[in-house]
Structure formats: C-alpha cells, structure tokens
Amino acid sequence: MSGLVLHPLNAPLIPLLGEWQGPGEGAYPTIESFSYGETLVFGHAGKPFVAMNQRTKERKSGVPLHAEAGYFRPQGDGSTELVLSQPSGIVEILTGSITETEAGVEVDVSSVGVHTAPSAKLVRETRRRYVVEGDTLTFDFWMAAMGEPLTHHLTSRLTRQG
Numbered sequence: 001m002s003g004l005v006l007h008p009l010n011a012p013l014i015p016l017l018g019e020w021q022g023p024g025e026g027a028y029p030t031i032e033s034f035s036y037g038e039t040l041v042f043g044h045a046g047k048p049f050v051a052m053n054q055r056t057k058e059r060k061s062g063v064p065l066h067a068e069a070g071y072f073r074p075q076g077d078g079s080t081e082l083v084l085s086q087p088s089g090i091v092e093i094l095t096g097s098i099t100e101t102e103a104g105v106e107v108d109v110s111s112v113g114v115h116t117a118p119s120a121k122l123v124r125e126t127r128r129r130y131v132v133e134g135d136t137l138t139f140d141f142w143m144a145a146m147g148e149p150l151t152h153h154l155t156s157r158l159t160r161q162g
C-alpha cells in the first residue's frame with residue numbers, strides 16, 4: 001500500500017501503520033487460560049479508513065486460533081469508529097477516542113453493537129484498547145459474553161516488524 005497518499009483523517013493513526021508480532025495471554029471465567037502468538041497488520045488505501053488484519057496461533061502447537069479483519073474510520077475530531085468481522089460468527093461495531101501521545105497513540109473503543117450469527121457464542125458487549133509506544137503495541141480486550149459482565153479476555157504485547 002506504499003506510494004498512496006495518506007488521507008488526512010488517518011494522520012493520528014500513523015503510529016499504528018505496518019506489521020506487528022508478539023505473544024499474548026488469554027483468560028475468561030468460563031474457560032482455561034491460554035497463550036498465543038499474534039500478527040497484526042494495519043494499512044491504508046488513500047481513503048479515510050485504516051484496515052486491520054489480525055491472525056493468531058496457539059503458542060506451542062502453532063495451531064490457528066482467532067482471526068479478525070476490520071476498519072478504523074477516524075472522524076477527525078479525536079473520535080473513531082471501528083467495524084470488525086470474525087470467522088467465529090461475531091461482528092463488532094465500536095466507537096471511542098484516539099489520543100495522540102509523545103510516544104505514539106492510544107485508541108480506546110467500546111461496542112455500540114455486537115451481532116452474533118445464529119450458531120456463534122453469545123457476546124453482548126466489547127471494549128478494545130490499542131496503545132503504541134514507539135515500536136511496542138499493547139492490545140487489551142474485554143467482553144461481556146456467556147452471561148458474564150464486561151471482563152478482560154486478552155492482552156498482547158507486539159513489536160514492530162521491519
């Protein structure tokens with residue numbers, strides 16, 4: 001996607017652009033805790049959105065786990081929308097803030113809608129936080145699912161590639 005002029009609305013999200021990799025840990029009251037490896041890629045196409053593609057695998061076996069794809073839609077007033085789809089049958093629409101910091105950027109979004117396919121597990125609410133500090137990206141995820149209130153499910157600490 002290089003060679004394209006960045007749309008000005010994407011400017012606060014520049015610190016996210018590129019590929020990130022690293023380890024993550026997951027937990028939830030209803031399941032066994034687990035470890036995973038994550039690859040996260042952010043790109044742009046000259047339009048007012050930033051595309052995000054994520055894939056994960058189990059740390060030891062390398063077996064693929066969760067994946068997702070979506071778009072950040074920065075609004076130009078310090079807020080952003082995020083639309084996301086997941087092969088587990090879950091679709092999230094979130095809104096929240098983009099905070100530019102000395103070392104990077106912090107994006108904190110909460111769901112305004114979560115839709116689950118008829119056969120998917122029940123998720124009612126989500127929150128996501130992406131914090132870039134230089135070449136480190138920390139991701140945290142909370143969800144209200146399986147009858148539980150909003151509870152932490154994931155944290156990962158990724159390093160910029162290349």
Ligand code: HEM
Nearest residue numbers: 026030031034036056065066090121122123143145146154
């Ligand atoms: C890094 C991304 C993620 C990884 C590696 C991951 C991994 C896992 C694993 C290993 C389990 C337990 C076994 C299983 O049911 O497959 C699980 C359960 C679950 N995850 Fe995640 N997950 C991720 C992201 C998400 C997201 C974004 C959502 C919701 C939007 C989500 C919702 C759930 C639900 C609803 C369960 C079922 C809990 C239960 O059965 O009690 N996960 N996840």
